[in-house]
Amino acid sequence: MDHFMPSVSNLTDHTGYLMRLVSNAVSQDFACKVAAIGVTVAEWAFLRVLFDTDGIAPTALADKMGMTRGAISKLADRLLAKGLIRRSDSQTDRRAQVLALTTQGRNMVPDLARLADENDAETFGLLTTAERAALDQILKTLIERRSLTTTALD
Amino acid sequence: MDHFMPSVSNLTDHTGYLMRLVSNAVSQDFACKVAAIGVTVAEWAFLRVLFDTDGIAPTALADKMGMTRGAISKLADRLLAKGLIRRSDSQTDRRAQVLALTTQGRNMVPDLARLADENDAETFGLLTTAERAALDQILKTLIERRSLTTTALD
C-alpha cells in the first residue's frame, strides 16, 4: 500500500528565498553604515540619481527609481528637512517642480558612494573574481529581461 | 591645469544594489501570489518552518527565522486569527508556549509551496541551467560565509 507523499519544497529550494536572505542582510548592513551619516538607503539612491540628473521633476524621479509619486514626495520632505536637496518651481509649467542637490547634499554623495563601495567589498569580496563577475552578469540579465529598469542600467 | 575628478561610483556598480532590485521584484511578485490565498511572505516562511518542526517554541522559531521574539509574537497573532496555527502552553515550563499548525494551516502549506515553485520558475527560468546553478551556489556560499543561517540550510 503506497502512501502518496505530496512533495513540499523547502524554503531553501527557492532561489528567491536565498536571494532575499542575502539581499536583506546586505541592505541592513549598508543601512547601518549610512545611518552614521544620517541618511537611509532610499535617500542615498535618491541623492545619487540627483547627482547625475540635477534639476529633475518628482514624477521623472519616481519613474527612474521605480517608486510612486507619493513615496518620492515623502522622501523629498525628509531630504529637504535635512538640507540636502532644494525644491523649486518649474519656470515653464506652474504645476511642476524641480529637485536639485544643495551644496551640502552634493558634497555628501562621494562619501556615501565610498560607503557603498566598502559595503559591497565586504560582502562580495568573499567570492572569487569569477564568481563575482558571474553574479553581476546574472543579476543584470534578470534586470534586463524583467525590465526592472528602475535606474537606467548604464 | 588638471581638475581632480572625484570618482563617484554608480548605483549599478554595486552588486548589492542589483541584488536588492531583483530581490524586491521577486518578493513583490510572490507577495501578490500568496495574497490570493490570504497570507504574506513572512507568514509563508513561518508556516513552512512549522510544517517540518511542529510544536516549536516562539523563541526557537525566532532564532530559526532570524527574527525578534516581538516580531514572531505579532506574526503568530495574525496566523492565529486566521486559524492557521494553534498556541498552547508548555507542559514542562509554565512560561513557555508551543506553536503548531492547525489542520487548515497544514493543508495550506503544499499550495503555498507550489506558488513558491511557480514564482521561482517564472523569474529564474529566464536563466540557463548553468547560470541558475551558479547563482544558487554563489548565494549559498554567501549565506554560509556570513552565517545567515536563518533557517537551517538543509
Add this chain to the structure above:
DNA sequence: TATTGTTATACTCTATAACTATA
C-alpha cells in the same frame, strides 16, 4: 479631461525596550 504634486490612510516589517510571569 489629464497631469503635477501633496496628503491621508493603511499595512508590513523591523528594532528597541518596558513589562509580566515564571524559572
Add this chain to the structure above:
DNA sequence: TATAGTTATAGAGTATAACAATA
C-alpha cells in the same frame, strides 16, 4: 537573576486613492 512571551512605540517602505492647482 535570567528567561519566556507580550506589548508599546517608532520608523522605514509600500500602495491606493482623494485632493487642489494647473495644463
